[in-house]
Amino acid sequence: VSLVESGGGSVQVGGSLRLSCRTFGASANTYCMGWFRLAPGRQREGVASIDSEGRTSYANAVKDRFTITMDTADNTLYLEMNSLKPEDTAKYYCAADFRRFPPPRIDSASGCLNGFLHWGQGTQVNVSS
Numbered sequence: 001v002s003l004v005e006s007g008g009g010s011v012q013v014g015g016s017l018r019l020s021c022r023t024f025g026a027s028a029n030t031y032c033m034g035w036f037r038l039a040p041g042r043q044r045e046g047v048a049s050i051d052s053e054g055r056t057s058y059a060n061a062v063k064d065r066f067t068i069t070m071d072t073a074d075n076t077l078y079l080e081m082n083s084l085k086p087e088d089t090a091k092y093y094c095a096a097d098f099r100r101f102p103p104p105r106i107d108s109a110s111g112c113l114n115g116f117l118h119w120g121q122g123t124q125v126n127v128s129s
Helices: none
Strands: 002-006 009-012 017-024 032-038 045-051 056-058 066-071 076-081 090-097 123-128
Touching: 002 090, 017 032, 017 090, 017 123, 032 066, 032 076, 045 066, 045 076, 056 066, 076 090
Parallel strands: 009 123
Antiparallel strands: 002 017, 017 076, 032 045, 032 090, 045 056, 066 076, 090 123
């Protein structure tokens, strides 16, 4: 299984970007997938998660600005990011768990509770004022 992110770039404050994470080698019938970000000097932060039941979770810092979706037709995870702020600057990674057992569990605060087995290489997002 491999995950390939794209869509990062440089935008000004208030701008928008859509990140994509294409999955290869896995069926998207059962999954829990998420976006994380890592900025210099900061700990890795979970941004958003989604499971195959359509349940989602978001970090408080991105609620009402970011939207996570999964297109199972082309096995691609998306993160629509609007009203971007300088503090959104980070490298964004997608992560996935395609196991059927244990079944996906998602919590509105913590995201995918079973953890992740697969990670992408990341895509950089820079937001300038």
